[in-house]
Amino acid sequence: MIGRNGSARRYRVQHRTTYCYSDDVTSSYGRAYLTPREFPGQRLLSHDIHVDPLPSDRSIGTDVYGNTSSYFHVTAEHRKLVVTGESLVEVDKPERLTAGPARQPWEDARPTGATGPLAVEFALDLRPPEITPEVTAYAAESLTPGRSLLDAVTELNTRIHADFTYRSGSTTVSTKVADVFAEREGVCQDFARIGVACLRSHGLAARYVSGYLATDPPPGKERMVGADATHAWSAVWVPGEAGHDRTGRWIGFDPTNDQFADERYVTVAWGRDYADVPPLRGIIYTDARESTITVSVDVAPVEV
Structure with a gap:
């Protein structure tokens, strides 16, 4: 924890x-x-x-x-x-993941009723569906057989950041993941939803997280009140140690900024999608x- x-x-x-x-x-x-x-x-x-x-x-x-x-x-x-x-x-500043289930093959992190009963719901697609063949194929490039969960998510995070352009006003809260894939642009909410859909397309549990990101001003500049905005990121479920913990833990990752959530991230709410929170x-x-x-x-x- x-x-x-x-x-x-x-x-x-x-x-x-x-x-x-x-x-x-x-x-x-x-x-x-x-x-x-x-x-x-x-x-x-x-x-x-x-x-x-x-x-x-x-x-x-x-x-x-x-x-x-x-x-x-x-x-x-x-x-x-x-x-x-x-x-x-x-x-708090998160602890580094140097060992444990996050370093095991990603296939072992698929939740079941026995290993992660509370996480199973987060592995299911939405209604109407968001997982398309394109989403599944895109995720498969990072989720290669036997690769560790942490390495796979790290690469997926970086690829979304590189392949999609942040453009304010290019989408709305009702824009579908498939449309963002087609246009290759969006905002943080869209990129978080892409990360979630990619992981779910291969049976992993992922959730949408809303909150705030504390941003530091450029050197020599003062912080501008009101310059920050609401933020969104993804989180992947990691099973607990075998035989000891069926709750597991969640690791937040932020495709918009190509980083994992740390002590700069303030979590407000989480759900299966933006519409929940x-x-x-x-x-x-x-x-x-x-x-x-x-x-x-x-x-x-x-x-x-």
């Missing part, structure tokens, strides 16, 4: 979403995944979500994957809605013909 090793980093995260409408909104229902998770390697020290106008009803719940979701209902008429999540999070979704009642959305994210390091 990932544990504290003296290299923890602490961050203050502010995630603000502003909706503006051309006419009054009489009712707005929202569901947010803005609460960072707690697990070995990440601790949530404080958290709050502010909604303006003030909701008439709100609640907090936990979904099937253990993510925290926040529900709110605004009944006051408004033309602007602002939802702000504020968190203080501490993240969008930062915000909702329903509004309005006659407005136009609307805009602005998202500002700031991940500021804090002295531990």
Whole structure:
């Protein structure tokens, strides 16, 4: 397991979403995944979500994957809605994988009801399907017979980074993996979904992870508040030691930046796909013909 090793980093995260409408909104229902998770390697020290106008009803719940979701209902008429999540999070530096199941052949990491009952679901394709013959063939170039899981995922991560161009605005949250393959461009959410689909195409368990990445400014430059953005990456399941652990562990990897997730990554939620854990979704009642959305994210390091 990932544990504290003296290299923890602490961050203050502010995630603000502003909706503006051309006419009054009489009712707005929202569901947010803005609460960072707690697990070995990440601790949530404080958290709050502010909604303006003030909701008439709100609640907090936990979904099937253990993510925290926040529900709110605004009944006051408004033309602007602002939802702000504020968190203080501490993240440990992961331990190096020098031995163990991650260094074994990738074929041995396919989950079963006996070795990884909670991981089996993450090896299944979505509905509608995302795994195409092209996805399977692309993944096979890295998942060669007998290769270690860690080596295979490392190469796949690098290939996605090299073969696909990051282009903001080139896709939407509903863009299919097959379309991203055809255009060879997208954003972090798309590349995370490609990584997930590739691993699932060969029976491995993979999940979609949403959160934040703390970015360092260029030398001599100050950090720009709001310059950070929501981020997404993939995670592959690694079985536990034979006969001892049926839970296993998950290793995050980031095709957008060609690296494995480390102490700079703040995890908010995970699921089988983006649709399981969008930062915000909702329903509004309005006659407005136009609307805009602005998202500002700031991940500021804090002295531990």
